Amino acid sequence: VMHEVFKVTDEFKAMPQHAEVDVDTINAVIEEAGKFASEVIFPLNISGDTEGCTLDKVTHEVKTPTGFKEAYDKFVEGGWAALSCDAAYGGQGLPFVLNQCLYEMMNSANQAWTMYPGLSHGAYEALHAHGTDEQKALYLPKLTSGEWTGTMCLTEPHCGTDLGMLRTKAEPLADGTYKITGNKIFISAGEHAMAANIVHLVLARLPDAPKGSKGISLFVVPKFNVKPDGSLGERNPIYCSGLEHKMGIHGNATAQIAIDGAIGTLVGQPHKGLAAMFVMMNAARLGVGNQSLGLTEVAFQNALAYAKDRIQMRSLSGTKAKDKDADPIIVHPDVRKMLLTAKAYAEGARALQIYCTLLLDKAHSHPDAKVRAESEELVALLTPIVKAFITDNGHTATNACMQVY
Template sequence: MPQYTPPLRDMQFVLHELLDAEGSLKALPPHAEIDAQTINAVLEEGGKFASQVLFPLNQSGDREGCTLDKATHEVQAPAGFKQAYAQYVEGGWPSLSCDPAYGGQGLPVTLNQCLYEMMNSANQAWTMYPGLSHGAYEALHAHGSPELQQRYLPKLTSGEWTGTMCLTEPHCGTDLGLLRTKAEPQDDGSYRISGSKIFISAGEHDLAANIVHLVLARLPDAPAGSKGISLFVVPKFLPKDDGSLGERNPVFCTGLEHKMGIHGNATAQITLEGAKGWLVGQPHKGLAAMFVMMNAARLGVGNQSLGLTEVAYQNAVAYAKDRIQMRALSGPKAPDQPADPIIVHPDVRKMLLTARAFAEGGRAMAIYTALQLDTELASSDDAERQAAADEVALLTPIIKAFITDNAWLATSHCMQVFGGHGYIAEWGMEQYVRDARINMIYEGTNTIQSLDLLGRKVLADGGKKLKAFGKKVAQFVEDEGVSEEMQEFINPLADLGDKVTKLTTEIGMKAMRNPDEVGAAAVDYLRVAGHLVFAYFWARMAKVALEKQGSGDPFYTAKLHTARFYFAKLLPETAGLIRSCRAGLEPLMAMDEALF
């Protein structure tokens, strides 16, 4: 009963009218030949794959889930998943933004970002299988030895093999310094890996011939804590020199987690019983190498929630236009019917516009960040690459936490629009809520993202990264401040920019006296920072829409209405968040633990 239409028009607006993706990409040597026609064609075909192949499997995959054969340790994905993956590989989608040296198409990360948004809308659980593979590809591409790269990257690029990241253990989640998995060096240069991992997304399945696990473990001489972690590649089947598969490696799925959502993806408990692995990067430097994959995953989780926000919104709008209940307080709007469509009611519109504003604002931020990532990877200018890297670092925790928080709110609102039908499974809305809630937790809880933003990305460098982004905001405010029709967007943006600067200084001063002040403020602070980024992009989108509203295209009229809604109804949340930040540590810590 649910439906999904790829938001190609809005993607094209962000890519071409807001961000001039073609011009930005053409300035990068590897993408000098890219053009808008190519971008649009790829996204149109990607949208067809998402909506026609993946979307029909979303509800059935959720109902069926994954099945573990405990005797063989093999996992069967839901019906249709394996066939869809074969179509994905046949279509060349895994290689879209991969290095041509390993069989990739070498297209921009930005295109991959848009493709994955659509696939996440269509079927997040399925999309996690290739999504984790792409993260493993990136980690090996950045830190693998030439031998490991030649052995694994072509197969990951083609999609013949998939990948995972094996971090979490039963006794430690985010605090990886506590992990106990051991790696014993062997005479042939390999290692024997022994230990247990949990919560491993796509950890075992029947979609591909081999699974390449990236595993964090400790060498015998490892120092305690996170400085003693090394990274290893541990394949399910050991590759032979000719690329064919050899013997089964003793890395087994011993259980599947029973989750509240994302049922179609196998979240595996993994046991390594002296499994053969090879070191990736330097000994005891595994966490730095794994952060390549972790940061990719954090951007990916934000993208998952962006996809859920979009599909939930589409379905809620369709329902609100069709469902008739009561009359508008100001009198009948559909006098030919026994009641009015619920879309006439103000609070229904507020819920719908909240989801729409979060989806379109999130899309602008995500695509912008992907363009910065392309610049970081491909610019020939060192300073430009570093500036882009700094901005990606700043925005990554915001994308992960702010967009997933917003998706939880948006999908809940969209379910509410359906009333009693919202929690009935056949409509599909309760699945989006369940899936969205998980995204706030994994790949580093949103509290961890908030601590990362405030502690590492803002205060640790004296606000350098934040100030660089703030300069872009300030320049836009200066350029557009003289425009009368932009005042409703520029004034609140400028005001919030000033408040963020003052708030950051205030928290920094408090933290020098007591570092726990960072923990007290971080979650609220990230949400304020997220609104600053959204306000910047919504103001920019409003500018484009104002310039083009004379065309008569209703797209620009809708964009302006949504921008005005965002600034009037959603941005004011920052006032309460700033007050909460300023309340500091005392209200949280004053009560004795025994009183809880």
């Protein structure tokens, strides 16, 4: 898809930052990414789902499934967290397209595990776009390396995506920081011990905030406060108070978060938090589309292998497996229809994802302002489509693949 459909290396030649990225580089990165997905995190999938995460109610610490932390250490050591991050903060500066392909394969291999580093990218993007120089210097190098992970704390018990109803409060303190108090729910990767620190991006209201979504501000609230030299200070009172159980991702800590006077700093302008958070939400929307692409692909691969192996009845057009008592079910029209539907949805989704991510690369790195603006507009239009279309089709495809079984 990258080389033959979109000829990505020709596109990169127009972007000085990526002009040196050639076919061999792309292939080498993707090959290694595939090995990481299949050899390191895929084997943890079933144990992760059966074990799940456990919360210690006394210490508020969450234990992740056996092997998850060791796999995360390998991910960081391999430089995967830094793949498409800005070189100014220690990133490898490779195109977003490569990162998206890495994440597709990781989602196929182990979606619950992949959500830990996946959410960090959104936090990285929001701080990169809207953080102060001081915030960028403190947080971006560690988010880039993967030494710290990130979350987005939006949803509250009484409001889902209707963020205008949000109640979490932020009180300004004399030293320029803020005291944050409130409750959040459904926070993916919200608490764990896989990384030294967790950088929570929290939506809250200032005392003088107007009602509704125009009164929301964004704050960075770390699990451990960060000293000016980058070392970790005292524990911030932002705790996991309970774990949600979501089917298929028990290995990811979906946390209820209690914030009890935690110290945070303002990201971007007061009352303009939603615009800053949208950077993260849009990254997450493309990420959710990519999760479903990963699941569509792994469902297809498994169903295809099974359909070639399972024998039942003879083909309508005459015997196909003369050495067996029956033909493999892949010869039957309805099974073929289901497999081809899943294959079409996986391949179509992959093309759409790569196209959108290539647009993001252009929006960020193309020297021509007109190309940047057009790419930005098109990706804004396509982002909700990526999320809705690929998840709907993923549901259809995985149902069909279950039926093959």
